[in-house]
Amino acid sequence: xxxxxxxxxxxxxxxxxxxxxxxxxxxxxxxxxxxxxxxxxxxxxxxxxxxxxxxxxxxxxxxxxx
Numbered sequence: 001x002x003x004x005x006x007x008x009x010x011x012x013x014x015x016x017x018x019x020x021x022x023x024x025x026x027x028x029x030x031x032x033x034x035x036x037x038x039x040x041x042x043x044x045x046x047x048x049x050x051x052x053x054x055x056x057x058x059x060x061x062x063x064x065x066x
Contacts (some may be wrong), residue, residue, distance in 0.1 A: 002046055006033040009041040009053075016040075026051055 001022050010016040019036060023029040030052055031052075032043045037054045044051040 002029070002053070004029040004033075005045050007043045007045065008036070009043055015043070019066050030054075 004021040006014040006021055008017040021029055021032050027029045033042050037056050041056050042054045046058050
């Protein structure tokens with residue numbers, strides 16, 4: 001099992017919080033980190049090794065024309 005950290009990225013690009021995650025591999029860690037994306041980007045790290053940045057994008061609803 002490997003230890004990961006999912007960092008919450010603030011509006012200024014700095015980390016504002018993190019959650020420790022213990023997983024078998026990168027794939028499992030990415031799946032868990034995806035669940036944390038909610039209004040902020042998440043960066044996933046394994047020690048000093050960068051894994052992925054998961055970008056938050058607001059839900060885009062189609063515009064209805066009258």
